[in-house]
Amino acid sequence: MTPGDSATSPAQARWPVVLAAGLFGIAVAEVAVAVIGSAVAGMTWIEAWDHFVVTNAAMGLSFPIGGVLVAWHRPRNPVGWLLLAAGIGHATTAAIVPLAEAGVRDGWPGGLIRTLVTVAAWAWPWSIGLCLPLILQLFPDGRPVFRRLMWATVVTSPLFALEMGTSPDPVVDGFPGYLIIHADLDPLWTAVEVRGLAAMTVGLVALVVRFQRGDERRRRQLLWLMQAVLLVLIVLVPWGVLQNAPVYVLLAIPLIPAAMTVAILRHQLLDIRLVLSRTVLYALLTAVVVASYVGLVALLDSVMRREAGLGSSAAVTVLIAVGFNPVRVRLQRIVDRIVYGDRADPVRAVSRVGARLDTGLPGVLEAVREALRLPFTALRTDDTEVAACGAPPELLHTIPLTYGGVRVGEVVIGLRAGEKRLGGPDRAVLELLAAPLSVAVHAVALSEQLQRSREALVVTREEERRRLRRDLHDGLGPVLTGVTFKADxxxxxxxxxxGRARALLTELRAETAQAIDDIRRLVYDLRPPALDDLGLAGAIRQRAAQLERPGLTVLVEAAGLPALPAAVEAAAYRIAVEALTNAVRHSSAGRVRIRIHADGHPAAAEPAAHHLHVEVADDGSGSGAWQPGVGMRSMRERAAELGGTCIAGPEPTGGRVTATLPLGAT
Structure with a gap:
């Protein structure tokens, strides 16, 4: 380690754990004091509820549990320490109230009781005024979205504690705390309430901003908190707005630290999107049903009772029952689109993927992932991953891709956290998306094959040029140089x-003839001259006449051929001559039949031909399979270069070579 390096010593690494455990121990001890103190003070269950001992104890225990877990595993994340602080604030109030009640019963000094009451009144507001807004603004990674607003929240947080701590309403009857303010400060307290609402709003806006900017992992973490906040709002609305709900609805608040802890440490525990989808759906349904019922009751009560003298409750119930399912279906679609993307609308998903086809396979996979809100998508061909998007989870699902009945690859889908298998709606959309994906994969494969063909063509051309240069330089060049010298x-x-001059001229003539033969050989290697002079049929007949011997007859059938591309004509000639040469050399055939024809009628009255067929059959008595050699390999390669096929082998009546060449080749 260099002098500039730094490392965390074991003692430095241990102190956050020790501190977190100590703070958690303080909170647990205070909750224990609250429970035991309530029993000692003789407080009934109702009194404990009315003095918020139960709710403060519940929050004083739940917040530190989440805080100690986060601080233990993520000591640099301030969210854990804020949860511990919030829990200690509630636990302190929960512990002091029973002690003060016991002091009143046992006649403790009034100053001591008032001191306890003052501490109880000032302890818990810091949780609501400071810790909770900061937790929302810093969740989940501890980095603020709005740094200046965060510091504004910190600076103004004592105002809420001042409002609650100086309130004349005593925590214990008959013993007001110290620092009580009796002056009329309603405008100030209104501003404090507005400040508290603004601080919470900043926290919620920060969560929305993080959700929009975050990746899949960050959004999943935020959804846990959103689920908890939604449930808390559902149960706290009667408490804060209607003001007629029981106190125990405050027990929903511990869901927030629990959700934060899971989100930071185990956000992949289950698919929170499914839970959130159903919660949002039924919360909206409940609100719609309640609003509809109240509105219809009010309307029908004023109309039906006055006009028809009928009760309205039954009619309202019937109307809600009839309209409930359509509303449920519509709301489910809206919520599912937010959480699961376009899986309920396959046409929309296919359109989104189709619009990204021009961006390449990575863009297409990204479109699939976005359309279905999937954590991971990948494309494999021949067991090779050619493109991927997102981070792969533990569970994967494979969708095969086929084109023309041939498997061209597969799409690998990462299952959402909490899912054990691919759902029916997702499967239906993916199977529908498999068609454009197969086309895209096939198109990419064709493009790659075309590129490889172009590269092979360039390599072959350059190799041929190098061979010609070598033949001209090493063969024909010296001969022509010698001719020049001898002529001089x-x-x-x-x-x-x-006499000597005459002898040199004789040698000069012989060497010139040799040079001419070399030139003819080079030209023949490029393209047989007979093809240009006699055409395909005439060139083959000329070569057949050269190879004929006593006892061997060669029959060439090649009438009515259409105009052939130069490459096809040369390949057909080479294949036919090679097959004929093999038959003459390696079989005891007495008759060889060469038949060349194109698709369609020879009279050319049919549409243009698509393939040229070359058949060379002999009646030789060769036994066993043909051994592959240079000649057979050459015929197959010439056909394959043009996209055709060549089949050669023995038959019961002799040997046969059949080649099919597409006439579209140039």
Whole structure:
């Protein structure tokens, strides 16, 4: 380690754990004091509820449990420490109230009781005024979205504690705390309430911003908190708005620290999107049903009772029952689109994927992932991953891709957290998306094959050019150079030594003839001259006449051929001549039949032909399978270069070579 390096010592790494455990122990001890103190003070269950001992104890225990777990595993995340602080604030109030009640019963000094009451009144407001807004603004990674607003929340947090701590309403009857303010400060307290609402709003806005900017992991964490906040709001609305709900609805608040703890440490525990989807759906349904019922009751009560003298409750119930399911279906679609994307609308999903086809396979996979809100998508061909999007989870599902009945690859889908298998709606959408994905994969494969073909063509062309250069340089070049020198020598000796000049001219003629033969050989290697002079049928007949021997007859059938591309004509000639040569050399055939024809009627009255067929059959008595050699490999390669096929082998009546060449080749 260099002098500039730094490392965390075991003692430095241990102190956050020790501190978190100590704070958690304080909170647990205070909750224990609250429970035992309530029993000692003789408080009834109703009194404990009315003095908020039960609710403060519940929050004083639940917040530290989440806080100690987060601080233990993520000591640098301030959310854990804020949860511990919030829990200690509630636990302190929960512990002091029973002690003060016991002091009143046992006649403790009034100053001591008032001191306890003052501490109880000032302890819990910090949880609501400071800790909870900061938790919302810093969740889940501890980094603020709005740094200045966060510091504004910290600076103004004492105002809420001042409002609650100086309130003249005593925690214990008959013993008001110290620092009580009796002046009329309603405008100030109204501003404090507005400040508290603004701080909470900033926290919620920060969560929304994080959700929009975050990746799949961050959004899943935020959904846990959103689920908890939604449940808390559902049960706290009667408490805060209607003001007629029982006190125990406050027991929903511990859901928030529980959700935060799971989100930070185990956000993949289950698919929270499914839970949130159903919660939002039925919360909206409940609100719609309640609002509809209240509105219809009010309307029908004023109309039906006055006009028809009928009761309204039965009619309202019937109307709600009839309209409930359509509303449920519509709301389910809205919520599912937010949480699960377009899986309920396959046409929309296919349209989104189709619009991204021009961006390549990575863009298509990203469109699939976004359309179905999936954590991971990948594309594999031949067991090779060619593109991927997202982080792969533990459970994967594979969708095969086929084109023209041939498997061209597969799409690998990462299952959402909490899902054990792919759901029916997701499967239906993915199977529908498999068609455009198969087309895209096939198109990419064709593009890659075309590129490889172009590269092979360039390589072959350059190799052929290099061979020609070598033949010209090493073969024809020296011969022509020698011809030049001998012509000069013969000219110099023409007067002084005519005999020697005549001999040089004779050698010059022989070497010139050799050079001409070399030139013809090179030209023949490029393209047989007979093809240009005699055409395909005539060139094959010429070669057949050269190979005929006594006892062997070669029959060439090639009438009515259409105009052939140069490449097809040369390949057909090479294949036919090679097959004929093999039959002459390696079989005891007495008759060889060469038949060349194109698709369609020879009279050319039919549409243009698509393939040229070359058949070379002999009546030789060769036994066993043909051994592959240079000739057979050459015929197959010439056909494959044009996209055709060549089949060669023995038959009961002799040997046969059949080649099919597409006429679209150029």
């Amino acid at each position: 020598a013969a000219g110099n000796l023409l007067v002084t030594d005519p």
